[in-house]
Amino acid sequence: MAGSDHISRRDFVKLTTAAVGTLIAAAVGLPAIGYLIDPALKSSKADAWIPLGKVAAFPVGKPTLVSFTQSQVNGWEKTVTSHGVFVLRKSDTETVVISNKCTHLGCQVNWKTDKQEFICPCHDAQFDINGRVVGGPPPRPLDSYSGDQLKVENGTLFLHFMEG
Amino acid sequence: MWKKLFAWLDERLGLNDLYKATLDRPEPKGTWWNTLGSASLFLFIMQGVTGIFLAAYYTPSPDHAYDSIQYIMTGVAFGWLIRGIHHWGATLMVLVVFIHMIRVFVTASYKYPRELTWLIGVGLLVLTLGMGFTGYLLPMDQKAYWATTVGTSIAGSVPFIGPFILKALRGGTDISALTLNRFFAAHIWMLPAALAALIGTHLYLIIRHGESAYPDKDD
Numbered sequence: 001m002a003g004s005d006h007i008s009r010r011d012f013v014k015l016t017t018a019a020v021g022t023l024i025a026a027a028v029g030l031p032a033i034g035y036l037i038d039p040a041l042k043s044s045k046a047d048a049w050i051p052l053g054k055v056a057a058f059p060v061g062k063p064t065l066v067s068f069t070q071s072q073v074n075g076w077e078k079t080v081t082s083h084g085v086f087v088l089r090k091s092d093t094e095t096v097v098i099s100n101k102c103t104h105l106g107c108q109v110n111w112k113t114d115k116q117e118f119i120c121p122c123h124d125a126q127f128d129i130n131g132r133v134v135g136g137p138p139p140r141p142l143d144s145y146s147g148d149q150l151k152v153e154n155g156t157l158f159l160h161f162m163e164g
Numbered sequence: 165m166w167k168k169l170f171a172w173l174d175e176r177l178g179l180n181d182l183y184k185a186t187l188d189r190p191e192p193k194g195t196w197w198n199t200l201g202s203a204s205l206f207l208f209i210m211q212g213v214t215g216i217f218l219a220a221y222y223t224p225s226p227d228h229a230y231d232s233i234q235y236i237m238t239g240v241a242f243g244w245l246i247r248g249i250h251h252w253g254a255t256l257m258v259l260v261v262f263i264h265m266i267r268v269f270v271t272a273s274y275k276y277p278r279e280l281t282w283l284i285g286v287g288l289l290v291l292t293l294g295m296g297f298t299g300y301l302l303p304m305d306q307k308a309y310w311a312t313t314v315g316t317s318i319a320g321s322v323p324f325i326g327p328f329i330l331k332a333l334r335g336g337t338d339i340s341a342l343t344l345n346r347f348f349a350a351h352i353w354m355l356p357a358a359l360a361a362l363i364g365t366h367l368y369l370i371i372r373h374g375e376s377a378y379p380d381k382d383d
Contacts, residue, residue: 031242032217038241076231
C-alpha cells in the first residue's frame with residue numbers, strides 16, 4: 001500500500017523485532033561493559049589514618065621508630081605491607097614524622113644517637129635528624145610528614161598515610 | 165552510497181546468497197517446536213560470550229577459585245548478572261538440547277538423508293553434558309567437589325580400564341589442583357572447540373538437506 005499511512009504487517013514485524021532486539025542487547029551489553037571496566041572505576045589508593053601512639057610518650061629531640069602494617073585489597077587478594085616511620089618531637093608543640101625508607105634503594109635506615117644521623121645499612125647513606133642528605137648516594141631527603149598529614153586526637157598521634 | 169558499498173561487498177562475498185541459504189530458506193510448515201535448534205545455537209553463543217566475560221575474573225586454582233567467584237558475585241559491577249546468565253543458561257541449554265532431540269525423534273526427522281545430522285546431534289548432546297559436568301567443578305565449593313568425586317568415580321567403575329579413566333579424568337588418584345585445571349581447560353577450550361566444529365557441520369547439513377517436513381498419513 002504505497003503512499004498509505006499504514007505500515008505493512010511485514011514492516012511492523014521487522015521494526016518490532018529490531019526495537020526489542022536493540023533493547024535486549026542494550027540491557028545486557030551495557031552492564032557487560034561496566035563489568036569489564038569495573039576495576040578501572042574503583043579507587044586503588046590506600047588511604048587511612050594510622051595511630052602511631054600517645055604524643056606524650058615520644059621523647060623530645062630523639063627520633064622514635066614506629067612500625068605499622070597497611071593492608072590493600074585487590075579483588076580477592078589482600079596484601080599486607082609493613083612500614084616504619086620515625087616520630088620526632090622537635091618541641092612540645094611541633095612534631096614531624098619521617099619515613100625510614102631510604103630514598104636511594106628503599107632499605108630501612110636506622111637512627112644512630114651517637115652520630116645524630118640516620119644511617120642506611122645498605123650503602124652507607126647518611127641523613128641528618130630532619131631527613132636531609134648528609135652523605136652517600138640518596139637523590140633526595142627522606143620522605144617526611146607534617147602539617148595536614150598529622151593530627152592529634154585525645155593525645156594520640158595519627159598519620160594520614162596514602163599509598164599507590 | 166550504501167547501496168554501492170553493499171553491491172561491491174556482495175559481489176565479492178556473496179552476501180545475498182548467504183542470507184538466502186541461512187535465513188531465507190524455503191521451509192516446510194513448522195511449529196514452535198522447530199525453533200529449538202536455533203534456540204540451542206543462541207544459548208551456545210550466549211554461554212560463550214558470558215563465559216569469556218567470566219574468564220576475565222575467574223581463577224582456576226583451588227586457593228582462589230571460590231574467592232574469585234565470590235568477588236565476581238559481590239565485588240564486580242554486574243558480576244551477578246553475567247554469572248547468573250551463565251549459570252541459568254547452562255541449565256536451560258541442557259534442557260533445550262534435550263527437548264530438541266525428542267522433537268527430532270518424534271517427528272522422525274533423523275531418517276534418510278539426515279542420519280548424519282542426527283549422529284552429530286548425539287555428539288552435541290554428549291558435549292553439552294560434558295560442558296555441564298566440567299563447569300560444575302569450577303566454583304570449587306563442597307557441592308562441586310563432591311559432585312566431581314561422584315561423577316569421576318562412576319567413570320572409574322568401568323571394568324578393567326576404570327582406574328585408568330578415573331586417573332585420566334582427575335589428573336591423578338585424587339581431586340586436586342590438577343583436576344580443577346584440566347576441567348577448566350576442557351570447559352573453556354577443548355569442549356567448546358569440539359562443540360563449535362560439530363555445530364558447523366550440523367548447520368551445513370541442515371542447509372544442505374533443508375528441514376524435514378512433518379510426516380503425513382501416507383508416511
